[in-house]
Amino acid sequence: MSALPGLDDCVHCGLCLPVCPTYAIDRRESQNPRGRIAALRAIEEGRSAPTPGLLRGLDDCLVCRACESACPSGISMEGLMMEHRSRTSDARSDGRTVAERWFLRAVVSSPGVLDRFLGVARLGRSLLPAALLPDTPGPSRLRPARAASPPAATSRLSTETKGRAVLLRGCIADRVQDRETRLAARLLSHFGFEVSISAPGCCGALQRHSGLVDLARELSLERARDLLSGEPDAIVVDSAGCGSALHEPLSDAPELHAVAERGTDTPSLLATIGLPPPPHPIPGPVVFAPPCHQSHGTRSTEATRSLLEHITEGEVVLLPGEEQCCGAAGTYFLRRPAKSRQLGERAKERWERGGRVKTLATGNPGCLLRWESLLRREPGVEVAHPVTLAARAYGLESEER
Amino acid sequence: MTPIRRRRRDDRRLLRALERWLPPSRIIRDPGECALYDTDGLTLHRAPPGGVLLLESADEVEEAVRCCVSHGVPFVPRGAGTGLSGGAIPLDHAWVLDLSRMDRVLEIDPLERTARIEPGVVNLDLDRAAAAQGLRYAPDPSSQRACTVGGNIAENSGGPHCFRHGMTTRHIESLEVVLPDGTRTILAAPSPGRADPRGLFVGSEGTLGIAVEATVALVARPEAVRTQLASFPSLAAACRAVSRVIAAGARPAALEILDRLTIKAVEASVFRAGYPLDAEAVLLVEAEGSAEEIEQETAVVQAACEAEAALAFETADDPVARERLWRGRKGAFGAMGRVARDLYVLDGVVPRTRLAEVIERITKVGERHDLVLSNVFHAGDGNLHPNLSFDARDPEQCARVLAAGDEILRICVEAGGTLSGEHGIGLEKRDHMHLVFDAGELATQERLRAAVDPAGLANPGKVIPGGRGCVEAGHRGPPGSGERTARRIEEVLG
Ligand SMILES: Cc1cc2nc3c(=O)[nH]c(=O)nc-3n(C[C@H](O)[C@H](O)[C@H](O)COP(=O)(O)OP(=O)(O)OC[C@H]3O[C@@H](n4cnc5c(N)ncnc54)[C@H](O)[C@@H]3O)c2cc1C
Ligand code: SF4
Ligand code: SF4
Numbered sequence: 001m002s003a004l005p006g007l008d009d010c011v012h013c014g015l016c017l018p019v020c021p022t023y024a025i026d027r028r029e030s031q032n033p034r035g036r037i038a039a040l041r042a043i044e045e046g047r048s049a050p051t052p053g054l055l056r057g058l059d060d061c062l063v064c065r066a067c068e069s070a071c072p073s074g075i076s077m078e079g080l081m082m083e084h085r086s087r088t089s090d091a092r093s094d095g096r097t098v099a100e101r102w103f104l105r106a107v108v109s110s111p112g113v114l115d116r117f118l119g120v121a122r123l124g125r126s127l128l129p130a131a132l133l134p135d136t137p138g139p140s141r142l143r144p145a146r147a148a149s150p151p152a153a154t155s156r157l158s159t160e161t162k163g164r165a166v167l168l169r170g171c172i173a174d175r176v177q178d179r180e181t182r183l184a185a186r187l188l189s190h191f192g193f194e195v196s197i198s199a200p201g202c203c204g205a206l207q208r209h210s211g212l213v214d215l216a217r218e219l220s221l222e223r224a225r226d227l228l229s230g231e232p233d234a235i236v237v238d239s240a241g242c243g244s245a246l247h248e249p250l251s252d253a254p255e256l257h258a259v260a261e262r263g264t265d266t267p268s269l270l271a272t273i274g275l276p277p278p279p280h281p282i283p284g285p286v287v288f289a290p291p292c293h294q295s296h297g298t299r300s301t302e303a304t305r306s307l308l309e310h311i312t313e314g315e316v317v318l319l320p321g322e323e324q325c326c327g328a329a330g331t332y333f334l335r336r337p338a339k340s341r342q343l344g345e346r347a348k349e350r351w352e353r354g355g356r357v358k359t360l361a362t363g364n365p366g367c368l369l370r371w372e373s374l375l376r377r378e379p380g381v382e383v384a385h386p387v388t389l390a391a392r393a394y395g396l397e398s399e400e401r
Numbered sequence: 402m403t404p405i406r407r408r409r410r411d412d413r414r415l416l417r418a419l420e421r422w423l424p425p426s427r428i429i430r431d432p433g434e435c436a437l438y439d440t441d442g443l444t445l446h447r448a449p450p451g452g453v454l455l456l457e458s459a460d461e462v463e464e465a466v467r468c469c470v471s472h473g474v475p476f477v478p479r480g481a482g483t484g485l486s487g488g489a490i491p492l493d494h495a496w497v498l499d500l501s502r503m504d505r506v507l508e509i510d511p512l513e514r515t516a517r518i519e520p521g522v523v524n525l526d527l528d529r530a531a532a533a534q535g536l537r538y539a540p541d542p543s544s545q546r547a548c549t550v551g552g553n554i555a556e557n558s559g560g561p562h563c564f565r566h567g568m569t570t571r572h573i574e575s576l577e578v579v580l581p582d583g584t585r586t587i588l589a590a591p592s593p594g595r596a597d598p599r600g601l602f603v604g605s606e607g608t609l610g611i612a613v614e615a616t617v618a619l620v621a622r623p624e625a626v627r628t629q630l631a632s633f634p635s636l637a638a639a640c641r642a643v644s645r646v647i648a649a650g651a652r653p654a655a656l657e658i659l660d661r662l663t664i665k666a667v668e669a670s671v672f673r674a675g676y677p678l679d680a681e682a683v684l685l686v687e688a689e690g691s692a693e694e695i696e697q698e699t700a701v702v703q704a705a706c707e708a709e710a711a712l713a714f715e716t717a718d719d720p721v722a723r724e725r726l727w728r729g730r731k732g733a734f735g736a737m738g739r740v741a742r743d744l745y746v747l748d749g750v751v752p753r754t755r756l757a758e759v760i761e762r763i764t765k766v767g768e769r770h771d772l773v774l775s776n777v778f779h780a781g782d783g784n785l786h787p788n789l790s791f792d793a794r795d796p797e798q799c800a801r802v803l804a805a806g807d808e809i810l811r812i813c814v815e816a817g818g819t820l821s822g823e824h825g826i827g828l829e830k831r832d833h834m835h836l837v838f839d840a841g842e843l844a845t846q847e848r849l850r851a852a853v854d855p856a857g858l859a860n861p862g863k864v865i866p867g868g869r870g871c872v873e874a875g876h877r878g879p880p881g882s883g884e885r886t887a888r889r890i891e892e893v894l895g
């Protein structure tokens with residue numbers, strides 16, 4: 001079998017150690033980026049058998065990509081993990097891996113099945129006490145899909161169009177933050193963009209991280225064709241995980257590259273036009289917890305931070321240790337519940353250390369759910385997508401349920 | 402506490418003894434996982450450990466050492482494994498005692514300007530904790546984001562700012578150590594007329610025991626700091642500019658040079674600093690002190706650079722811009738991964754006045770062996786880091802790298818320099834010790850070591866030549882000799 005692409009990029013310098021969340025917990029070599037790459041190399045070069053210890057270290061990678069931003073040598077942990085997981089996927093038969101694959105193949109990849117699945121989940125979630133399902137989202141976040149109403153253009157500030165923008169609905173993102181998608185549509189429309197909303201459907205991001213690469217490629221191509229059909233100037237993705245996946249094409253297909261080129265998020269798009277002062281600024285402070293895939297994938301946190309600063313009266317602070325994943329990490333919370341929870345607790349400690357700021361902004365479905373669950377017992381705390389806060393500041397939120 | 406009886410090496414019984422008090426999650430025996438500890442920042446050599454222990458307290462370190470000693474098993478302390486001389490490579494299937502979980506800053510005393518820390522504290526975390534009190538931990542190795550202060554103590558590490566502030570050894574107030582026989586002692590300032598035990602321990606590379614706690618000195622953060630960047634048409638011109646700066650009596654906090662290949666690699670990385678890509682070399686100078694001192698020093702540096710026909714000169718006063726200029730320097734080694742998958746970072750020291758001439762000879766060595774050679778160095782101290790890029794999977798390349806490394810070390814010594822500025826001797830330069838020490842001196846060092854470590858179990862095969870220690874994987878070295886007559890440790894240290 002050919003060498004894993006990018007495996008030679010690491011010089012074993014160790015500069016990535018301090019940013020790796022799994023190393024922060026375990027402090028074992030198999031749980032840090034340097035060790036993971038060394039493990040892949042040792043296995044490939046036949047110096048080590050794929051022992052349980054090595055495989056566990058590889059499985060435990062969150063693919064949060066913090067190491068990629070820390071690495072002077074330019075490794076791609078996402079690329080390595082995708083390839084490794086894809087090569088070993090068929091050989092794995094433990095219950096959690098099988099369940100995860102089924103979920104990603106059969107449920108997430110098809111909007112209809114996902115709807116039915118969420119219907120059952122919602123019922124289960126309302127019947128069972130939260131204590132039994134600590135990591136699962138509350139019923140309100142599991143709404144069945146609603147028809148995507150293109151926003152009324154009545155509230156437009158100017159008649160001159162700023163360009164055509166299409167919004168990605170996604171799969172899980174569509175259920176968890178469908179309201180946010182509609183708010184983004186209102187915002188963009190308000191500021192002069194011609195907005196349309198895509199049909200629901202999965203972009204392949206979760207499958208990519210779990211090594212279902214062919215499926216991921218197929219789904220991303222399907223999405224790309226759909227997104228490009230209206231010949232948009234900008235493709236707006238406000239779910240960082242999806243944005244990051246669409247940012248990095250899995251093949252040479254021109255559609256994928258067209259999407260990558262035009263891909264952006266609402267804060268970045270708004271930054272291109274310059275916003276007036278908001279009529280109803282958000283009372284600060286606000287703490288911004290950038291999703292990992294926004295920090296290390298799309299690398300678009302600056303625009304979100306500026307938008308938050310623009311719409312907030314008072315301070316916008318960055319979550320301390322913001323490069324450390326909250327543990328949600330796509331389907332990680334299903335696959336590695338204990339470790340995921342541990343990382344969640346640490347994230348909450350960082351929120352406490354950062355002054356227990358009552359408004360927390362983060363722009364990714366997994367992170368929203370995770371923070372809602374982490375802070376659900378904290379009185380008066382709101383976890384919100386940056387887009388929601390922006391819509392509120394411009395008086396557009398109340399129009400949307 | 403059980404009394405220690407020394408036995409023949411028995412790893413299985415050691416394991417059983419350890420399992421009595423260490424949870425299984427903190428004993429690594431999985432062969433694949435163990436093999437991840439077979440190297441450090443020097444990937445030229447590999448040797449897998451017998452096992453790895455993730456230790457969490459001074460008491461645990463003490464108990465682990467006692468267990469190792471009573472079962473005749475060698476052991477090697479390890480921090481972050483960023484060492485560049487192979488210090489943490491476990492020869493003789495030694496067991497690795499990993500200290501990275503001992504990462505607490507226990508106390509900062511702003512009046513005494515000291516910090517009491519555990520050995521696994523990451524260098525930069527200590528500096529950040531000090532900064533919260535307006536203080537600073539001065540030694541700043543380029544690996545400071547990752548390396549531990551315990552490792553710094555063991556290697557007597559330096560960093561760009563050590564030109565002004567001194568190496569790690571200048572910043573150690575006292576140490577608590579577990580000696581190689583499992584006893585615990587405190588090393589502090591000596592009474593008048595006696596040898597300083599701290600000086601003996603700092604830089605001992607894990608061969609004289611394990612630091613389990615340290616009290617380190619902090620310094621005031623400077624009133625003002627200015628970073629200056631000059632680029633040059635040749636590496637020699639940059640070196641001469643450094644000589645001019647020093648000859649003019651200036652004492653900057655740091656004087657660092659990067660050559661063209663390094664600049665290119667860095668600029669292609671996430672550590673890009675905006676270094677000019679058309680330069681053959683850049684010089685980074687940092688001035689600290691009062692605003693007036695800084696202005697004076699800038700004038701001196703600028704004049705020196707102009708005299709050497711600098712291509713460009715840039716200064717930065719605000720922290721963000723300064724951080725950007727330093728980023729490139731701090732990411733330099735890692736960025737070389739863009740050239741090849743392995744990097745051998747040498748560490749020779751030469752008299753500052755001979756920098757340009759030595760660099761030229763070293764460049765020729767690289768060419769002769771057909772190797773990619775880049776240079777980054779602490780020019781103020783004459784501490785060179787010629788870097789050889791290679792692929793460790795190719796034995797023929799490794800042989801060329803070793804041969805070139807050998808020649809480079811000889812050139813440094815011939816020029817009146819020495820083997821190591823800050824990375825230590827470890828495994829890498831063990832067999833070059835005779836270039837700088839005669840047989841008598843080496844014998845004295847060996848006697849001293851035997852007195853502290855009669856069983857020869859602490860980081861065997863490092864620093865002192867003598868043929869002990871096997872690098873090849875799968876090959877068992879001779880068991881640690883327990884027969885050497887021991888002088889009492891107190892006699893040596895007291
Ligand atoms: C990118 C990069 C840049 C670097 N830049 C510099 C630099 O500018 N200046 C510099 O001096 N070095 C530099 N180094 C080398 C290295 O970072 C230092 O030697 C550092 O001090 C090693 O710390 P560590 O925690 O990684 O130690 P390790 O590599 O884990 O161990 C190093 C040695 O210390 C021993 N040891 C570890 N902890 C203890 C303890 N508590 N008690 C006793 N012995 C112990 C080990 O047995 C071993 O012999 C660099 C390395 C890299 C990879
Ligand atoms: S920072 Fe990059 S090159 Fe260095 S050890 Fe980590 S992955 Fe390897
Ligand atoms: S992707 Fe995240 S979890 Fe995986 S090695 Fe990198 S930093 Fe660690």
